[in-house]
Amino acid sequence: MLREKRSPVLLTGVMVAVAALGLACGSSNNNKGNAANTAKPSASSAAAPSAAAPSGGTATAGAASATKAGTAAANASAPAGGAATGAKPADAAPDDQQKLTIQLPAEPETLDWQVSEFEQDISVEHLLARGLFYFDKDANVVPALAAQMPTKENGGLSADGLTYTIKLKSGQKFSDGNPLTAKDMVYTVQRAMDPKLAGNYAGFFYDIVGAKDYNTALGTKDSPKTPSDADLAKMKAAIGVKAVDDSTIQLTLTKPSGSFLTRLGLWAMYPVEQSVIEKFGDKWTDPANIVGNGPYVLKEHVEKDHLTLAANPNYTLDPKPLIKTLTLRVIEDNVQALNAYKNGEIDGVNVPQQQAQQIFADPSLKDQLHRQPRQETRGWEFNDAQKPFDDAKVRMAFAKAVNRDDYIKAVYGGIGTPATTWLPPGLPGYAQANESIQAFDAAAAKKLLSDAGFPNGQGFPSVSLLLTDTPLNHTIFDFLQKQIKDNLNISIGSEFVDAKTRSSRYSNKQFTLFYGGWVGDYPNADDWLPDLWTTGGSTNKPGYTNPQFDAAVKAALAETDPQKQAPLWSAAEKIMLTDAAGGWLYHGEMVMLFKPKVKGLTGVSIDSGWFGSELFETTYISK
């Protein structure tokens, strides 16, 4: 799912207070506080979110990665409780100086990892808890709590591909010192699917036997169901998860899946301690109560101000964190965050698009700059069911009419890369060969438009682009409307609305032209193509439909071997690119500055929140 970070990107506002005072100057009174102020909702189209997760693969890919040296991947191969303790680098400063303060661009919605969906939430939760699997620097899935990757060869996966038997590393503990056993994992899975908890990512695990039945037990508004507590308990017990013994968990699926282990590594499956949840209820995420099993514990949380995390002395995985105190300062205004960084108030900061060029050009900042391509794609989305965009030629004309190089340079300040494909580079299934299909070609675009019955743009109906009202989106619109005017001789209008209005109109298909896209949750194309673009998919709002594409996706989904699966994804993508289901313009990138004293940062394409967040334990302060 595309998680939009709800940070107001930049805003400002007041003025009505100002205005009120101004008016009052005249004479009498006037006092409206600052009633209408401001805020800016997230730049949806632009700011970005990201998600978590990883790997190209599956079981076998994970196993392969276990041999990789260095960083966190090392612990994947470490036997339970064994070696690889993450020795301190020679140039590390003493422990009392291992303190780091970085920008968190928005206040977390919740720290309950079975509920969360936003990037800033997940970045914190990833430090507070760890699941059965996580990801290495190449975003391959590797074991965390699990002793090894379950495969058919080692008996971890049944021959029919439906039953996973996962051994835990021995001696695992929660941060309160209590043992973490297979029973806790069973409780975690059941809690994640609890319809009364209403976890946002529950839908990711519907392929576990009985999970969907339990999660949908309450019905919808139009067809409510009122199961008894006994019924609910029965459905909960029917979920295909059980503890074989204290250190073995067994999961049963309804159908084989190539990405299941990857999804098991996502935040929604991080363990929770039953006694804590039952004791504190909704308040369990308060600093005094929260218990996880991650490298850090939550010491302090002042909403919309900061979170303080301290190294967890009971952390049982390796490597151990080198930074002892991490402060996440909630700063929504990226401009001021950068000023705070320059002023030495924080050690790490996001680089806003508008300031990127200047920072890239500054030699003194070169060694502080950290860049990591993200699994993110943005561009045109059309209402494929409505004129004029029901005609693939028109859609392709729009796709081919935009000069991506200028676009990245002028609009995004050089952050990100030009896109002509839907699947971002690095994602298994991405194919260089598909790049040419939507490549910028003004003459071809013009011809396509003419073929569609609008020579030189004549007779083209009026269309407008639906966007959230943010400064970045103003720039995006200004640029795109000019490209379309220059290359197709069509004047497109704009509709700037607030983020929720935009989302709701999109969901209800009330748009003709939309600036949309996707940020991957985990590195498998099954997060990118099915449902989003298949006929009748619940998130297929453009309404694209092509039976050939549907068949190609189905074929890819049926293949669980990642090596064989990738070309099938490429073939499917080729169909939707050729039909110009959408027109893609931008692949995202995370760009941050860290003070020179911050060392050991490792960027991963699934970093969530900040550069190096996925493998944060290796980060340290140098002398």
Add this chain to the structure above:
Amino acid sequence: MATAQTQPALSAFAAGEVHGKQRNLWVDAARRLSRNRLALFGLALVALFIVLAALSQTPFGISLGRYAPYSYQNYNQIEKAPSWQHFFGTDELGHDNWSRVLIGLRVSLGVGFAVAAIDLFIGLAVGTLAALGGRWSDNIVMRATDVAYAFPDLLLIILIQATFGGGLWQVIVAISLVAWTGIARLVRAQMLSLRENDFVMAARTLGASQFRIVVVHILPNTLGPVIVALTFAIPAAIFAEAALSFIGVGLPAPTASLGRLVNDGYTLVNVNAAVVIFPALAIGLLMLSFTFIGDGLRDALDPRTRGA
């Protein structure tokens, strides 16, 4: 408060009296205003801005803006400092900032005057109703302004835009719906005070009708402070429009108001301060000019400061 039938002769006499006084008041005021250098400076600046705005883009080939404010984009001239080629520099798309500030002036002034006109209309009507309609209507009307004051205007604006689409008039109406309360309260206070004044008493004693008293005696005497307030309401509306742009519920791009330019430029302040300084300066100068004019008008219209 129905009064007895008017006695034509007497009330005509009374009216004549007041008219004479009025004329003197306005003539006096104009003379005093013309001696106020700051006010003259403000007037001149506003006039200059109006001319700049009007001539920024013309259909006749010669435009003060020199470039098309929206469609001129030069990706090889990005974020340049001011020069002869681009008086106010360029932004991240290579837009010419000078042409955009001029068109922004036009948009912002338009919003300011339109909102002031609507405010005047609503404020006078509501304020008069409250002051002269009796105790109950006063109470109800003033509580209604309390509600309007405390109104969740942000929600209203989002709703207006969702229902009628985002556009210039929607924004103007949205601002007006919130801003009229100030004028209404002022009108009411002024009228309550005037109602007890000697000359109104005199007119009433002479048998002038309620309507006549309001139109001939009270309304004109209310106008002075109201005009002053309007002078401040215009830049206040420009500020408010800027606020809406900042909030993200303002005029639809590419339309560039001064507020939009400032807000979009805010993200560039560390990169190319020219992009934000000039529109900010334009807002500041507008505010300054209207403040001078307003102060001048108030002094000129207030007989107590006569001779000061």
Add this chain to the structure above:
Amino acid sequence: MTGYLMRRLFWLVPVLFFVATITFLLMHNVPGGPWSQDRPFPPQVEANLNKKYNLDKPLLQQYVIYLTDLVHGDFGVSFAQRGRPVSAIIKSGLKKTAELGILSFLLAAVVGLTLGTVAAFNQNGPLDYACVFFATIGASFPSFIIAMFLILLFVVKLHWFNVIGFGSWKNSVLPVASLAFLPASYISRITRSSVLEVIRQDYVRTARAKGLAEPIVDLRHVVRNSLIPILTVLGPIFAALVSGSFIIEFVFSIPGIGREFVESTFNRDYGVIMGTTLFYALVIVLANLVVDVMYAVVDPRIRYS
């Protein structure tokens, strides 16, 4: 007067009720809901959320539930800060905002009154022009522009102060100054004209004619008498400052109530929208009441009966 006050306070109830009703209707009619996002949740997930927060009930029923809870002092919970009570949000937001607002108010009052008085007593002198210049400039720029340039100068160039947060003097100076600029210049303008007006009054001339020494005339007669109209504007300014400024709180990353008020609207965070709007309504109505009372004090011809 007491009767009048009682009546006005009684009116609080219907005014707040209307505001609550209008806000409730509006917020449920603007497009989108708390869970709207580009890629919507699976319908079931959204259904579970709606059920959990009573959003699946008919609107009228939700309204009755809200009002009933409200009467019992329960403001509901936030969605955007999942499950956090609205009363806790208002409380913590108000604390920061009030600290910031009171400091700014004091600064604005001291600076404004001083400049205004100095200007009036030096009418048309260089000091007068200097004060008027400051006052006009201060009122001519939106607070965020002022904040922006203060930050450029004192943070980016000089490194004197911090830009993030509020609390220690190092990070409080700039937000307080940015917020105080506009009201300070406004107060100084009102003070100047008010003092000037008093100076011209007959009784001051009389006092002078009686041979009272200038400073005594200044203090006893002029300043005291010119305070009254100033007081009428200090009320609303105080109300505006302590009820929060989104912009200053946003720019300086201060978790105040101004931010909650604005951001809740964009998040469709129904409970927080209601809570903060009602809070604003209360502040505004009370401030208007204070002003009306002040009018009566200033101008005895206005009668409240």
